Amino acid sequence: VESIEDDLQVLGLTGVEDKLQEGVKAGLETLRNAGVRVWMLTGDKVETATCIARSSHLVERGQPLFSFEAQTRDEAVEQLQRLQRRRGASLIIDGAALQLCLDHFPEEFAETAKQAPSVVACRCAPTQKAAVVSLLRRVGNERTCAIGDGGNDVAMIQAADVGVGIVGKEGKQASLAADFSILQFSYVVRLLLWHGRNAYSRTATIAQFVVHRGLIISIIQAVFSAVFFFAPVAVYSGWLVVGYSTVYTMLPVFSLVLDQDVSSDIAFTYPELYKELRKGRRLNTKTFLTWTFKSIYQGAAIMLLAAWFFDDSFINVIGITFTALILTELLMVALQVTSWHWTMVAAQALSLIIYMSSFWLLPDYFDIDFVMSGDFWWKTMIITLISCLPVTAGKFIKRRCSPPSYEKLAE
Numbered sequence: 001v002e003s004i005e006d007d008l009q010v011l012g013l014t015g016v017e018d019k020l021q022e023g024v025k026a027g028l029e030t031l032r033n034a035g036v037r038v039w040m041l042t043g044d045k046v047e048t049a050t051c052i053a054r055s056s057h058l059v060e061r062g063q064p065l066f067s068f069e070a071q072t073r074d075e076a077v078e079q080l081q082r083l084q085r086r087r088g089a090s091l092i093i094d095g096a097a098l099q100l101c102l103d104h105f106p107e108e109f110a111e112t113a114k115q116a117p118s119v120v121a122c123r124c125a126p127t128q129k130a131a132v133v134s135l136l137r138r139v140g141n142e143r144t145c146a147i148g149d150g151g152n153d154v155a156m157i158q159a160a161d162v163g164v165g166i167v168g169k170e171g172k173q174a175s176l177a178a179d180f181s182i183l184q185f186s187y188v189v190r191l192l193l194w195h196g197r198n199a200y201s202r203t204a205t206i207a208q209f210v211v212h213r214g215l216i217i218s219i220i221q222a223v224f225s226a227v228f229f230f231a232p233v234a235v236y237s238g239w240l241v242v243g244y245s246t247v248y249t250m251l252p253v254f255s256l257v258l259d260q261d262v263s264s265d266i267a268f269t270y271p272e273l274y275k276e277l278r279k280g281r282r283l284n285t286k287t288f289l290t291w292t293f294k295s296i297y298q299g300a301a302i303m304l305l306a307a308w309f310f311d312d313s314f315i316n317v318i319g320i321t322f323t324a325l326i327l328t329e330l331l332m333v334a335l336q337v338t339s340w341h342w343t344m345v346a347a348q349a350l351s352l353i354i355y356m357s358s359f360w361l362l363p364d365y366f367d368i369d370f371v372m373s374g375d376f377w378w379k380t381m382i383i384t385l386i387s388c389l390p391v392t393a394g395k396f397i398k399r400r401c402s403p404p405s406y407e408k409l410a411e
Contacts, residue, residue, distance in 0.1 A: 023186025025057045030189050034271035035278060039119040041129045043152065046094055049122040058118050059090045066116075068093035076100040084112050091116040095123035102131050110139040129156035137161065147188060148174045164188060193267050193274055202257050204283035205336060208291045209253045213329060215292065217244060219299025220321060227307050235303075239358075240322060240365055247354050248326050251347035252333040258341040298328055298387040305383045319366050320376065324383040326355050331388050335395075 031038055040058055042049050046067070053059040066089040070076035076097060083091065091113055093101075098121055101109035113119050114136075121132065129146075133156050136142045146153070146160035150170035154177045157163030165178030166185060175181035180191060217236070224235040236244070267273060281287075306321040330348055337344060359366045370376050 020052075020056055021184045021186065023184065023189075027186045027189045028056055028058055030193070030268070030271045034193060034274035036192070036274070037114065037118070039121065039132070041121045041124045041132060041156065043124055044122060046092060046122045049120050050092060053090070053092075053118070053120045058120070060117070063117065064089040066091050068097050070097040070100055073100060073104050076104065080105070080109060080112060083116075087115065089116065091119045093119070093121050095121070095125060095128060098124065098128060098132070102128070102135065106135050107139050110135050114140065114142075126152045126155045129153065130159040132156075133159040145192070147185065148178075150174055164191065189268070193271055194264050197262075197267060197274065197277060198260065200277055201261055201282055202259060204287075205256050205259065206253065207283060208287060209256065209333065209336070211288070212291050212295050212332070213249055213253060215295035216299040216302075216329070217325065219296050220303045220325065223300050223303035224307075227303065235318065236322060238365070239362055240318075243355070243358065244322075244326070248351055249329045251351050252330055252344070255341070255344040255347040256333065256336065258343055259337055260339045294332075294391050297391065301387040302328065302383055305386060306379075309379045309383075316367060316370050316376075319371055320379055320383065322365075323355075323371075323376075323380045324387065326351075327380070327384045328387050331384065335388075335392055 028038060038058060040049065040053060042052075044052070050059075050065070054061075059065065064086070066083055066086050068079050068083060068091060070079050079097070080101070083089075121128070124132075129152075133144050133146055136144050137160075143162075144160040145162045145164060146156045147164045147166065148154070148157050149166035149168040151173040153165075153174045157165060157174060157178045162180070163178035164180045164182060165172075165175030167175045167181060167183055182188065182191065221235050225231065225233075262273065302321050302324045306317050306324070309320065330351060334348060359368055359371050
């Protein structure tokens with residue numbers, strides 16, 4: 001180089017500034033605190049990628065680096081064994097060594113690389129980026145989110161569980177191929193820690209309420225048939241079943257999409273709360289069985305108590321049990337709400353008004369004289385309280401003895 005550049009006259013210099021967007025350093029630190037492992041897959045050379053990883057704090061200051069370099073399979077095996085002994089070191093690997101690992105021992109490489117605090121893969125082709133994402137999804141059943149801003153990131157974005165495209169100077173190919181499109185990287189923090197949190201918790205709650213709403217009425221029908229000598233008679237029919245699935249209970253249940261367990265300020269101040277969501281405790285086999293037990297208990301309690309209060313009129317049994325069923329469902333939704341929104345209150349009130357107007361609109365199902373009597377209301381209230389109090393008391397005791405982390409912070 002010195003012999004070539006000898007005795008030259010410089011006429012001009014040009015350069016392209018490639019700087020980080022605002023908020024990248026803080027965003028990566030927040031994601032790390034939230035338990036999200038960040039891998040950087042880039043086409044840059046090793047020196048450039050290492051410099052970017054340092055400047056963006058993807059690799060913390062003073063953190064050791066392990067440079068994975070291999071040209072043959074045996075060298076790759078040796079380097080992988082060395083990496084397994086270097087706990088706490090960030091991994092730097094180039095495209096050639098990465099391809100050797102993907103071809104010969106992908107599972108072992110993925111399991112070992114996941115133990116590193118961060119991974120930087122350099123000189124990656126678009127197909128290699130997609131292969132790494134697919135490998136992580138396959139090994140350990142990991143949930144992946146691929147973020148890119150160029151056309152060479154499209155394959156990676158489409159291979160991930162969630163693809164995020166950044167609209168940048170390289171065009172809109174990535175944003176058009178992604179599930180979500182953002183303007184800069186720092187918005188990923190809000191997308192995951194706030195919108196992602198709300199989407200998961202709300203979906204879990206509504207899914208369990210839909211199961212509860214359908215199962216409790218089925219239990220009432222089963223208990224009714226057992227009590228009355230397995231008579232082939234539907235306890236509810238016609239407009240009652242239609243109304244129960246729609247106008248009587250739909251609005252309160254779906255108003256839970258506005259519920260928030262914590263405020264956005266708390267979610268960003270304490271990103272560690274995101275770790276609890278990643279454990280899947282909001283919606284799993286245990287929670288499903290819990291809501292199934294609640295449905296069985298409440299359905300059986302409503303029907304058995306109504307049979308006990310039976311006063312020689314089948315239409316009165318329908319009126320008492322169905323009213324107790326509607327009140328139970330509305331009360332369970334109200335007890336599930338963490339932060340009230342005016343739409344939730346309106347949904348509860350509107351559903352109750354529509355149901356009570358059915359006393360006059362559906363005279364074939366309700367004896368209006370009996371419904372307007374005190375006998376009807378005290379029986380209905382007792383049944384509703386007995387069906388709701390035990391499950392509510394159990395939930396309250398559990399919350400008092402072992403409150404979740406987000407509830408402690410909210411206080």
